[in-house]
Structure formats: structure tokens, C-alpha cells
Amino acid sequence: MSTTRTQVAIVGAGPSGLLLGQLLFKAGIDAVIVERQSPAHVLSRIRAGVLEQVTMDLLDEAGVGQRMHREGLIHGGFDLLFKGARHRIDMNQLTRGKNVVVYGQTEVTRDLMDARQAQGLPTVYEADKVQVHDFDSAKPRVTYEKDGQTHAIACDFIAGCDGFHGVCRASAPPSAVKEYEKVYPFGWLGVLSDTPPVHHELIYVNSTRGFALCSQRSATRSRYYLQVPTTDTAAQWSDEAFWAELRLRLDPEACAHLVTGPSIEKSIAPLRSFVTEPMRFGRLFLAGDAAHIVPPTGAKGLNLAATDVKYLQAAFIEFYAEHSQAGIHAYSERCLRRVWRAERFSWWFTSLMHHFPENGEIGQKFQDAELDYLVHSEAGSLSLAENYVGLPLNFGE
Ligand code: APR
Ligand code: PHB
Numbered sequence: 001m002s003t004t005r006t007q008v009a010i011v012g013a014g015p016s017g018l019l020l021g022q023l024l025f026k027a028g029i030d031a032v033i034v035e036r037q038s039p040a041h042v043l044s045r046i047r048a049g050v051l052e053q054v055t056m057d058l059l060d061e062a063g064v065g066q067r068m069h070r071e072g073l074i075h076g077g078f079d080l081l082f083k084g085a086r087h088r089i090d091m092n093q094l095t096r097g098k099n100v101v102v103y104g105q106t107e108v109t110r111d112l113m114d115a116r117q118a119q120g121l122p123t124v125y126e127a128d129k130v131q132v133h134d135f136d137s138a139k140p141r142v143t144y145e146k147d148g149q150t151h152a153i154a155c156d157f158i159a160g161c162d163g164f165h166g167v168c169r170a171s172a173p174p175s176a177v178k179e180y181e182k183v184y185p186f187g188w189l190g191v192l193s194d195t196p197p198v199h200h201e202l203i204y205v206n207s208t209r210g211f212a213l214c215s216q217r218s219a220t221r222s223r224y225y226l227q228v229p230t231t232d233t234a235a236q237w238s239d240e241a242f243w244a245e246l247r248l249r250l251d252p253e254a255c256a257h258l259v260t261g262p263s264i265e266k267s268i269a270p271l272r273s274f275v276t277e278p279m280r281f282g283r284l285f286l287a288g289d290a291a292h293i294v295p296p297t298g299a300k301g302l303n304l305a306a307t308d309v310k311y312l313q314a315a316f317i318e319f320y321a322e323h324s325q326a327g328i329h330a331y332s333e334r335c336l337r338r339v340w341r342a343e344r345f346s347w348w349f350t351s352l353m354h355h356f357p358e359n360g361e362i363g364q365k366f367q368d369a370e371l372d373y374l375v376h377s378e379a380g381s382l383s384l385a386e387n388y389v390g391l392p393l394n395f396g397e
Contacts, residue, residue, distance in 0.1 A: 001150045004124075006032045008316060009142040009155040011130055011168055013042055015105060016288030016305040017080035017161035018112035022062035023313040025121060029320060032153055033123040034130055034144050036162075039113060041324060044263050046192060049104040049217060050075075050202075050299035052390030055306040056101055064111040072103035073216065078388075080375060082206040083368055084251055091134055094378070094385040097277035098254055100315055103204075104217050105302050111279075124151075132158050132171050135284035156283070156319075163289040164274070165306055172281045182347070184295060186210070186354060189228045191242050194263040197222045198250075198258045204297075204353055206367060207249040211297075211354040214254070222259075225296075227354050234266045242266070271295040273347050275339060278332035285312055285331060292339050294346035304342050308335050310393065338391060345387040 008024055008097045013035035024031045035042065051059075051072070059065040076092030076099045090276045092099055116123060127144035131198025135158055136138050169177070197216035205212040210227035217223055226245055228237075243260040250258065274293040279286045288305030311334050315327030353372060356363050374380040 001152055003152040003154055004032065005154045006030045007155060007320070007327045008032075008157045008159055009034065009140070010141060010159045010161055010284040011132065012036075012160070012162035012166060012257070012288075012290070013039075013113075013125070013183075014161060014163055014288065014305075015109050015112065015288070016309055017159070018109065018116060019058065019062055019306060020159055020161060020287065020312060021121060022064060022112055023058070023114055023309060024316065025119060025319050026062060027313060029200070029316055031121070031159075032155075033116075033121075034127045034142060034153070035123060036127060036130060038125050043106060043113070045106065046190070046223075046267070047105040048296050048299035048301060049102055049107075049215065049223070050303075051101045051103055051108075053098060053100070053305045054390055054393050055303045056391075058306050058310055059108065062112070062115070064108075064115045067107065067111055068101065068103050071218070072101035073218070074099050075102055078202040078204060079199065080204050080206070080371060081251055081254075082371045086203065086251055086253075088201075089375070089381055089385055089388075091385040091389055094382045095389050100388040100389055102216060108302065113126050130162075130167055132160070132168055132284060135171075136183055136282040138283070140283045146325050157316065158284045160284055160286040160290045161288055161309075164293055166290050168284060169276055169286055169290050172284065172286075176278075176281060178277045180273075180277070182273040182276045184273075184350065185230065185356075185358075186227050187230050187232070187268045187270050188213075188225045188296060189232065189234065189237055189242070190223065190225045190266065191239070191263045193222050193224075193261045194219070194220060195222050195259040195261040196220055198254050203250075203254065205249050206353045206355075206371060208355060208364060209245070209249050212246055212249040213297075214250075224363060228268060230268075230270060232268060234268050238268065239263050239266075269296065271350065272353050273343055275336070276310070276341060277336060279308070279335050280328070280332045287312055287335075291335070292343065295350040296346075296349040298346050298388060300342040300346050300390075304339060307338055307393060311335055338346055338395070341347075341387075341391060341395075349384075356376075
């Protein structure tokens with residue numbers, strides 16, 4: 001078995017692992033990333049695309065923000081459509097100048113990958129049977145198989161950035177883990193198409209036929225979603241059926257502006273709220289989807305992953321530069337406070353915007369009344385806006 005040595009072994013080369021790798025590189029800390037899939041496979045995943053200011057700042061700090069600033073679309077508001085009428089939430093005005101940027105997660109991943117490659121930093125793709133060992137000691141190890149050979153990485157710390165189905169959370173001692181989970185009784189059917197967006201901002205739709213979202217990737221590429229039963233399959237939905245159903249959930253003005261075309265991607269994603277506590281087990285740290293999942297309403301997933309990773313970088317800097325373990329000990333609690341705030345918001349926004357037949361007609365009336373309150377009360381609008389643009393990195397400290 002060949003053994004290499006590094007300071008931090010990172011499992012997973014999704015946005016969390018890649019951003020951590022980049023932030024550690026900037027801090028002069030060595031890291032190796034081990035990823036189960038190929039680079040092309042990692043880039044084939046299409047996910048949400050709304051970045052908070054805090055995430056933009058971290059991408060800048062990581063030195064990968066140039067294309068995001070060039071190509072990202074700055075949004076100062078979004079529309080809520082309910083009872084057939086649209087109402088704008090002016091985030092920028094409500095939050096005194098804060099915006100979000102619409103820039104696909106796939107592009108964030110590509111920028112991080114390119115930077116890592118340009119700097120010649122080590123990433124092992126298509127690593128088989130990745131395992132994490134001895135993280136309850138001062139000498140943890142990661143092992144994997146590649147081309148029929150077993151390899152080991154000796155390290156000081158392991159960062160579990162391997163997503164919801166990864167090996168790191170599964171390797172924590174079961175008695176030390178508490179998991180919280182809510183699975184929603186519907187999924188999101190997403191379509192990507194090379195058509196101009198229906199509106200210059202996003203439209204979140206509450207309709208008695210179910211939720212819909214009009215999003216975008218650029219002036220010529222749109223992303224749309226429909227709430228569908230979890231039993232549906234993407235293959236069951238022709239492009240024609242998708243556009244026809246979307247029209248039934250939109251207002252007449254949006255229907256008049258909707259440009260349809262062939263889908264270039266179509267898939268169904270389940271909706272889940274999930275949190276693992278704690279997020280550290282000795283020298284094994286969980287970050288991003290490995291530790292928590294939010295339903296996509298409000299697009300908090302990548303933003304939460306980014307702040308986990310920032311707290312982790314700060315903890316490692318304290319350890320190596322200041323010989324202090326304070327950041328390491330505080331990591332889990334620090335992340336979880338922010339995680340639960342975003343979980344609460346994502347659950348609330350999901351509950352407000354989706355159709356829940358089991359709640360009956362009165363459920364729809366409650367949603368209508370809450371939406372009416374939100375758009376006509378400055379306090380209501382501000383609460384939505386300040387959560388949507390995201391919390392500052394050190395909120396409440
Ligand atoms: N060994 C090595 N790598 C693994 C293993 C394993 N056993 N299991 C999973 N991986 C890899 C996956 O192939 C994937 O590339 O870990 C990576 C995890 O990436 P993501 O699932 O994208 O998770 P994360 O990087 O935390 O990204 C968080 O992505 O899912 C969205 O909404 C989420 O936006 C958020 C962001
Ligand atoms: C997306 O563009 O994919 C998107 C945007 C906003 C959301 C969720 C997804 O709330």
C-alpha cells in the first residue's frame with residue numbers, strides 16, 4: 001500500500017470540498033481531495049443557482065470570483081405569484097442595499113475545479129472504496145482503491161465533504177449521532193432550456209395546481225420547476241406537457257411572455273429537510289450536504305455549504321497558526337446555529353408556497369392570508385427579504 005501525507009484529507013470534490021481546498025490553499029495548509037466520481041460526472045449535476053453576498057465574498061477570497069462577477073446576474077428582488085397576481089419583494093430596498101447573484105452551481109464548481117487544476121493541487125478522481133479511519137486519534141487516515149491498488153493518506157484532519165450519500169457521516173459512531181429529518185410528499189421537476197427567461201427576476205408561484213418556479217441561468221438560458229408527486233418520473237413528462245402545466249400555474253402576463261423550447265435537462269429531485277448533530281467527531285468534520293439538506297425553495301444549500309467550509313478553514317488556521325483548538329471545538333455549534341436558521345427558513349418557504357392537499361381548503365386559505373400579509377406588511381416583507389439575502393457570516397456574535 002502506498003501512503004502519502006497531508007494536513008487535511010478532504011473526501012468529496014463537490015462545491016464544499018473544492019471550496020475548502022481552495023480556502024486552505026490560500027491559507028498555506030496542504031490538502032488532498034479524494035472523489036468517487038469523474039470530473040465530468042461532478043459537472044453534470046444541475047443544482048440551484050442563487051448566491052448570497054457571503055458566498056460571493058468567499059468565492060472572491062478563494063480567488064475564483066472573476067467569472068461570477070462577469071456573468072452572474074445581480075437580482076435585487078423577486079416576485080411572489082398567488083391567487084393569480086404577482087407581487088414584487090424588493091429585497092434591495094428592504095435590506096438597504098443587499099442583493100443576490102444568480103449564477104449556476106455547476107459554474108461555481110467548474111471555476112473551483114479549474115483553479116485547483118491551474119494551481120496543480122492534488123485531487124484523486126474515481127477513487128473506489130473510500131474509507132475514513134482513526135479519526136478518534138491524532139493520526140487519522142483515509143484509504144481508497146484506484147486502478148486495483150490500495151492507497152492511504154495519513155493526515156491531521158479529515159473533512160467529510162462527500163454529500164448526503166457519502167461515507168463520512170456513515171462512519172461516525174451511531175451512538176454519537178442524532179439525525180433530524182422531514183421528507184416532503186412531493187418533488188421538483190426541473191427543466192433547463194435555451195430560451196430567454198420569462199421575466200428578468202425569479203417568480204415563485206403558489207397555485208392550487210402546485211408550486212412553480214421561474215428561474216434562469218443567463219439572458220438566453222432558463223430554469224423552470226414544477227411541484228409534482230414523488231411517484232412521477234421525468235420520462236413521463238414530455239416537454240409539451242411540462243410547458244402546458246407551467247402555463248396553467250402562471251399569470252396571463254407571464255404566459256404571454258413565456259418562450260418555450262426543447263429541454264436540455266429534465267429531472268425530478270425529492271425535497272428533504274435533514275440535519276446531523278454534531279458536525280464533528282474527533283478529527284472528522286462534516287460540511288455541506290454530508291451534514292445537512294434543505295429543500296431547494298430559497299436556494300440555501302450551496303450557501304450553507306460555503307459558510308460551513310469557511311468556519312472549518314478558520315478552525316484549521318487557528319490550529320496551525322495559533323496552536324489553538326478553540327475553533328475546532330466550536331466548529332459544530334457555530335455551523336449548526338446557522339444551519340438551523342436556514343433550515344427553518346427553507347422549511348417555512350416550502351410550506352408557504354407548495355400545495356398540500358392533505359391540509360384541505362383551509363390550508364390554501366391560510367397560505368393565501370400569509371402571502372397577503374407578507375406582501376402588504378413591511379415587517380412581513382423584510383423578514384422574507386433578510387432571510388433570502390442571507391445572514392452575515394458572524395451573525396449574533
Ligand atoms: N467517496 C468519495 N467521494 C464521495 C463519496 C465517497 N464515498 N460519496 C460521495 N462522494 C462525492 C460525490 O461524488 C460528490 O462529488 O462527494 C461529493 C459531494 O458533493 P455534493 O453532493 O455536491 O455536496 P456538497 O459539496 O456538500 O455541495 C453542497 O450541493 O447538493 C448541493 O444543495 C446542495 O448546493 C448544495 C451543495
Ligand atoms: C434555480 O435556479 O435552480 C433555483 C433558484 C431559486 C431557488 C431554487 C432553485 O429557490
